[in-house]
Amino acid sequence: MQGREQLDRQWVIDVVNGNVQLNQEEEAEEWTHRCIYKIPSYLHDFHKGSFTPRLVSLGPLHHGSPHLQPMEHHKRRALLHFLDRSKHSADVYLVALEAVERKLRACYEWPDELPRMEIPEFLNMLLLDGCFLLELHRTTIDKDTSGYADNDPVFGPNRADFFADNKTEDLLLLENQIPLLVLQTLLDPLGKSPDAAEAHKVAYELYWSDECNSTDIKGMHPLHVYQMTTPWCNFPEIEEGLRNPEPYHKKVPSATALLDAGVKFQVSPSDAKIDISFDDGVLKLPYLVITPSEGTFLLNVMAFEQLHVGMDNHVSSFVNLMDDLIDTAKDVQLLVDSGIIENRMESDQQVAELFNRVTKGMAFFENAKLKGLRTRLIRHCKRRRNLWRARFVNTHLRDPWTVIALLAAGLLLCLTLIQTVYSVLSYIK
Known part of the structure; x- marks a missing residue:
């Protein structure tokens, strides 16, 4: 520390004596x-x-x-x-x-x-x-x-x-x-x-x-x-005509929460870029192979994006989105079952921890190319009819025996109504 203080003191003395001067051209060339x-x-x-x-x-x-x-x-x-x-x-x-x-x-x-x-x-x-x-x-x-x-x-x-x-x-x-x-x-x-x-x-x-x-x-x-x-870095076109987008700091619901709101997950048709879309209740994400070294790659590329002036923040924004989607091992399992993630790590929990860990300490800012998708996902989950429809499907229509019982109950109700109508008509006559 003493050596550092001596160098700083000497530098100030050199400035006072005119031995150190600003060279704007040299500074600009350096950057x-x-x-x-x-x-x-x-x-x-x-x-x-x-x-x-x-x-x-x-x-x-x-x-x-x-x-x-x-x-x-x-x-x-x-x-x-x-x-x-x-x-x-x-x-x-x-x-x-x-x-x-x-x-x-x-x-x-x-x-x-x-x-x-x-x-x-x-x-x-x-x-x-x-x-x-x-x-x-x-x-x-x-x-x-x-x-x-x-x-x-x-x-x-x-x-x-x-x-x-x-x-x-x-x-x-x-x-x-x-x-x-x-x-x-x-x-x-x-x-x-x-x-x-x-x-x-x-x-x-x-x-x-x-x-x-x-x-x-x-x-x-x-x-x-x-x-x-890398496929992580090619984004879709910017969505035009977006009104009052949701703030960038507002979290996109997790994959399981989106599922509960009726969102379906599919693999994007292109494996050569980050092809992301959300239309008609279907969220399409690129196919990802997650290996033990993936965290190292993501951290270093995100650091480069954030330290280099003028660099696109594609990877940082996409990782931030994935961190929102993945909170627990259940979210990872859902994306694995949907064919979006190929897990080459020991467990789904390790993948969840990877995405939750790599964003720590990183700075994130709005990426215009993901603004529309984030906004529509958040607002989809705000609509009550989507939640009610999803809960009804998840509660009553997932198990085939439950579906059969529901149809039988509906048929029985219809027959009861018909019988009641005939009974009323007979009484009137």
Whole structure:
């Protein structure tokens, strides 16, 4: 703390002496490139371990962490294999990275407690991390393991299961990213055919493990590419003509409460986007596969949406909606039975806890594309006739024997009425 106070005091002295001045152009340029952020400490406290890599560090924010040092050896091996296949020396790549060093450094939010890295150290780190990702892509996606031993635990064809299961989750962490400009530079160090598409392709395929055919992906780092291409992030069109929408902070009733109000649940016809609709009492939601790593992905993408200026809040809004719909294991079971959720966790309770947990500490604001759906769901449950009709159906029409008994009672009542009418007519005559 004393060192921090001394630095602050010295900074104020430098300002007074005119040694520190405002440079608006430089400041604006810095925000232009900023895209990799340090997660606020309170979110780290709420979600312990969800923002910290377990196996490999990428970039400066976790560089040097003691528990990640074993992977540094494999990074160095990756660099040697990369250079062995390349037509260039390491100096060529370092010179190319140095040409864009200011842009690369500006991509990161440097917390006060993280010492600023000197240029050679910074470039060496990015060279190692970038080559590691490119070799990982070559050996896992392209299936080209030439040069590596069959039993190589990281890059070989029979790699260790532990690494295979954990590497993707580490690549999803917001603090554990490198700019795609690094990959683009390493793929074309001489700048003969500058094209960002190949770097985006590598980032996409590392996550999805299938070929990327799109040339429209323009991500800033691998997590951003994943965020842009995941089905969680494509929304329907904005609903027009909505009058007096319900406040965004007002909770949508849970799935079981909606069922009690007569709402039916179906899977959306499209599995390529968040295709959500509510018409004629039917709520359609996208098909979701919930795995143990889903919480990590959601937390990091939501943090990115909320820390990066101008970013769409699609995932945050959709997760907030799902948190409203899912209060208990019964809500999860209802969505599982409707074919909306495929539960790959140990229990429905764990899925409920996942959605209830990931929203903790996050900031939520209105998403115009969900405004109409939220409003109509809330108002549907306010109408008493919907509740009465649903209660009648749930009480009397679910059990076939109850339906038969109800029909029999109705038939008996009709026969009784007919007999009464005939008796009255006979008496009158």
